[in-house]
Amino acid sequence: MxxxxxxxxxxxxxxxxxxxxxxxxxxxxxxxxxxxxxxxxxxxxxxxxxxxxxxxxxxxxxxxxxxxxxxxxxxxxxxxxxxxxxxxxxxxxxxxxxxxxxxxxxxxxxxxxxxxxxxxxxxxxxxxxxxxxxxxxxxxxxxxxxxxxxxxxxxxxxxxxxxxxxxxxxxxxxxxxxxxxxxxxxxxxxxxxxxxxxxxxxxxxxxAQAYKDAVIAAGPEDIVVTDRITGNPASWLAKSIEKVEKQPQLGSKRWLDIWSAGQSVAQxxxxxxxxxxxxxxxxxxxxxxxxxxxxxxx
Ligand SMILES: Cc1cc2nc3c(=O)[nH]c(=O)nc-3n(C[C@H](O)[C@H](O)[C@H](O)COP(=O)(O)O)c2cc1C
Structure with a gap:
């Protein structure tokens, strides 16, 4: 090469x-x-x-x-x-x-x-x-x-x-x-x-293994850009946000389950x-x- x-x-x-x-x-x-x-x-x-x-x-x-x-x-x-x-x-x-x-x-x-x-x-x-x-x-x-x-x-x-x-x-x-x-x-x-x-x-x-699996399973349409999580625009696996928002009892640990990834999940x-x-x-x-x-x- x-x-x-x-x-x-x-x-x-x-x-x-x-x-x-x-x-x-x-x-x-x-x-x-x-x-x-x-x-x-x-x-x-x-x-x-x-x-x-x-x-x-x-x-x-x-x-x-x-x-x-x-x-x-x-x-x-x-x-x-x-x-x-x-x-x-x-x-x-x-x-x-x-x-x-x-x-x-x-x-x-x-x-x-x-x-x-x-x-x-x-x-x-x-x-x-x-x-x-x-x-x-x-x-x-x-x-x-x-x-x-x-x-x-x-x-x-x-x-x-x-x-x-x-x-x-x-x-x-x-x-x-x-x-x-x-x-x-x-x-x-x-x-x-x-x-x-x-x-x-x-x-x-x-x-986490589930995070890696989610990156593999996702397509670029599954990525959402929002400033709601950190205050600045960032890319996230939309489903991980939805899941965490349905479980407010997770409390301060919730951000560990909100997974960042970009549109190149496509590849x-x-x-x-x-x-x-x-x-x-x-x-x-x-x-x-x-x-x-x-x-x-x-
Ligand atoms: C999970 C995750 C965490 C990141 N954390 C940081 C960070 O701590 N500091 C930083 O400068 N960039 C951070 N980035 C941005 C990357 O350094 C890089 O700019 C970006 O991932 C490149 O785009 P790509 O994901 O499409 O390859 C992070 C990106 C991801 C996916």
């Missing part, structure tokens, strides 16, 4: 421009390790770890399993001990920081001094320009139809728009779960893709090891590029 080289693979020293999405309560050490080992970039969201000791243990276990690059999603708000989290991550060789909430300037210098990169997730040009003023190295275009908090502009439109107007490398997120979709994103200028929903149905994801047919998904995507990407070339007539 041919390798895939982009600005992002060169920046991070990885084989494929495929990032395993940070997913709250879903992506932990095992998933990140599997993605990185397969040649992509595995990530974890730091809010998954309640204490610094838990985070340290996780980083240690990742480092025991692989010396390949990994990334984190760091929340730069007063609610989180981000300074201590940052120091720990840098100590354990994390070199990719995806920011959410707060000002990326708070970490940019320290990350850069260690040779790392800071990318900001954005859903609009206004957010992209603001992130550029904060000294980020690139943007994640969070498009419509993606899992978790999502945007309203399709990634295939947002990526070239941001790339042109902001002038930074742009990663595509939202609705990308196959090599063909990845080829489309790279064709419109993305330097890498983030894959979330597809990786929920993997052996390494820490989602999820079975549970697979995450590494296989990354390698399959890279293989399919190469095949699609070859096929597209064959459509050209002299």
């Amino acid at each position: 041919l390798g895939i080289k982009t600005v992002f693979t060169e920046m991070l020293g990885i084989d494929y421009p495929i990032i395993g999405a940070p997913m709250f309560l879903v992506s932990y050490e095992e998933l990140a390790v599997a993605v990185s080992r397969a040649g992509g970039l595995g990530t974890i969201p730091l809010p998954n770890y309640r204490t610094l000791a838990d985070l340290k243990k996780a980083l240690e276990s990742i480092r025991k399993a692989t010396d390949k690059p990994i990334g984190v999603n760091i929340h730069l708000s007063g609610k989180f001990p981000w300074k201590e989290q940052l120091a720990l991550c840098l100590d354990y060789g994390v070199r990719f920081f995806l920011t959410a909430l707060g000002d990326p300037r708070l970490i940019a210098n320290e990350v850069h001094a260690c040779g790392g990169k800071v990318f900001a997730g954005v859903v609009s040009l206004e957010q992209g320009l603001r992130a550029r003023n904060c000294g980020v190295d690139g943007l994640v275009a969070v498009g419509a139809g993606g899992g978790g908090h999502c945007g309203s502009i399709p990634a295939l439109i947002l990526v070239p728009y941001l790339k042109e107007k902001v002038g930074l490398p742009v990663i595509a997120a939202g609705g990308i779960s196959t090599g063909a979709q990845m080829a489309a994103a790279i064709a419109v200028g993305a330097c890498a893709v983030i894959v979330g929903t597809r990786l929920i149905a993997t052996s390494e994801a820490r989602a 999820v047919g079975e549970i697979k090891p995450a590494g296989e998904i990354i390698k399959d995507m890279a293989r399919e990407y190469s095949e699609v590029c070859r096929c597209l070339k064959n459509t050209l007539v002299p």
Whole structure:
């Protein structure tokens, strides 16, 4: 299989421009390790770890399993001990920081001094320009139809728009779960893709079996976008919301049973090891590029 080289693979020293999405309560050490080992970039969201000791243990276990690059999603708000989290991550060789909430300037210098990169997730040009003023190295275009908090502009439109107007490398997120979709994103200028929903149905994801099964069973029509759950627009499996709302006795634990997933459930047919998904995507990407070339007539 041919390798895939982009600005992002060169920046991070990885084989494929495929990032395993940070997913709250879903992506932990095992998933990140599997993605990185397969040649992509595995990530974890730091809010998954309640204490610094838990985070340290996780980083240690990742480092025991692989010396390949990994990334984190760091929340730069007063609610989180981000300074201590940052120091720990840098100590354990994390070199990719995806920011959410707060000002990326708070970490940019320290990350850069260690040779790392800071990318900001954005859903609009206004957010992209603001992130550029904060000294980020690139943007994640969070498009419509993606899992978790999502945007309203399709990634295939947002990526070239941001790339042109902001002038930074742009990663595509939202609705990308196959090599063909990845080829489309790279064709419109993305330097890498983030894959979330597809990786929920993997052996390494820490989602409940029923959640994985629901992702497999769902079609894109079963996804609802609402701000009712977290206060910001996010994608959910509609049936999981309906079920929880019928059982108010679940109380504060109810959010554990409200499952996030994006419209790319359309392409999820079975549970697979995450590494296989990354390698399959890279293989399919190469095949699609070859096929597209064959459509050209002299
Ligand atoms: C269950 C779930 C949890 C998520 N949690 C986070 C998170 O904690 N931080 C974050 O930056 N993005 C989070 N996201 C968004 C993903 O990082 C990514 O942008 C998105 O899943 C990409 O779209 P896709 O699901 O269509 O692949 C989450 C997505 C899902 C599906």
